[in-house]
Amino acid sequence: MKFKWEESLMYGVEPMDTEHERIINQVDVLYDAIQNHESDEVILETIKFLSKYVVEHFDSEEKLQKKYAYPEIESHKQIHTDFKTLLVI
Numbered sequence: 150m151k152f153k154w155e156e157s158l159m160y161g162v163e164p165m166d167t168e169h170e171r172i173i174n175q176v177d178v179l180y181d182a183i184q185n186h187e188s189d190e191v192i193l194e195t196i197k198f199l200s201k202y203v204v205e206h207f208d209s210e211e212k213l214q215k216k217y218a219y220p221e222i223e224s225h226k227q228i229h230t231d232f233k234t235l236l237v238i
């Protein structure tokens with residue numbers, strides 16, 4: 150399975166769409182690295198980048214949700230908090 154960004158995933162809100170696209174592209178890079186049996190260092194660097202970028206993205210997304218008074222901001226924030234506990238780096 151490959152991870153591909155596609156128009157149907159867009160919300161029409163920047164920078165969210167650009168950030169989501171970057172995350173999906175990096176997941177695809179990670180997938181390829183694993184499939185191609187890249188070194189542990191290469192795979193770990195990709196995971197580190199993704200972990201850091203996802204947390205930055207969550208902050209960015211929460212600011213946007215606050216700015217536009219997104220009605221489900223608290224429950225979405227909890228999803229982010231729960232996801233962050235899965236990050237090992």
Ligand SMILES: [Fe+2]
Pocket residue numbers: 169206210
């Ligand atoms: Fe997001």
